[in-house]
Amino acid sequence: MTLQQLIYAITTADEKSINKTAQRFYVSQPAISDAIKDLEDEIGITIFERSNRGVTTTAEGADFIVYARQVVAQYDLLKERYIDKEQKIRFGVSTQHYTFAVKSYIELISNYGTDKFDFSIYEGKTSDVINDVRTFRSEIGIIHIDEYNSNYLIKYLKANNLQYHKLFDCKVFAYLSSKHPLAKSKRVTEKDLEAYPCLTFTQGEGAPIYLSEEPVSMFAKRNIIRVNDRGTMLNLMTGVNGYTLCSGIICEELNGSSYTAIPYDSREKTSVIYITRDGSTLSELGEKYIEHLRSFAS
Secondary structure (H helix, E strand, O other), rough: OOOOHHHHHHHHHHHHHHHHHHHHHHHHHHHHHHHHHHHHHHOOOOEEEEEEHHHHHHHHHHHHHHHHHHHHHHHHHHHHOOOOOOOEEEEEEEOOOHHHHHHHHHHHHHOOOOOOOOEEEEEEOOHHHHHHHHHOOOOOEEEEOOOOHHHHHHHHHHHEEEEEEEEEEEEEEEEEOOOOOOOOOOOOOOOOOOOOOOOOOOOOOOOHHHHHHOOHHHHHHOOOEEOOOHHHHHHHHHOOOOOEEEOOOOOHHHHHHOOEEEEEEOOEEEEEEEEEEOOOOOOHHHHHHHHHHHHOOO
16 A cells, blocks of 8 residues: 555545546556555455446445545654655635635735745535545534534544534524515514524434534424535525524624524523544645634623
């Protein structure tokens, strides 16, 4: 097993194509195929299923790729620290669809005083946030936890060798367009909202309801529209008077003044947490980022 074989396998998993992997590394397609086949023979599993449409990762292969990413990431860190002459500071964050997480990231970068950095922020499904931290893609993950999903989520994090830390508690708000018929309300109830479509971020086919970004009780609503993009959700709020349930922490400078958060009449309690790898220590940038996040608690 060589480092180059691992890199070829990771790239093929990302590209879903041996041909595209070959193009990226300027080598022949048979060379990539042979390298992956030799790797599969050595470790005794099939990493990819081949077809005329490309390749798909098997269940065993997906698990292998997770560990391969960790090995390559650690090699990159070693190479950067001890071999490369020009060292860059790296810092990655993965988050559910929170504008305050993006705002905090903007503030972190704005106060960063060097041009030698390689920063990244990923926004997506809860499982992606967890996997990003697990596989060293990100140092910190930002997700929500509540009384309905806490038992499942804590076990899920522990199984992935991750630990969680509370950022702040928050109440539940209805987030909707400022042109919504209920936009001027001081408070809304479940009955008030039942005539309007409820918007939720999809977590993927077969994903447990406990990985939802919104309070789990929301899925008892009559009309639900699932989306995977924050821009689409905002468009639906305007176009069909949709709403979602959220923490109420919004950033007008990012989303604009066309949306509003109204207290939702509910006894549900929710918290925003950040996750890290078990036993890890936050970097200096990580600590500063958490400080920016905590500022939204006030």
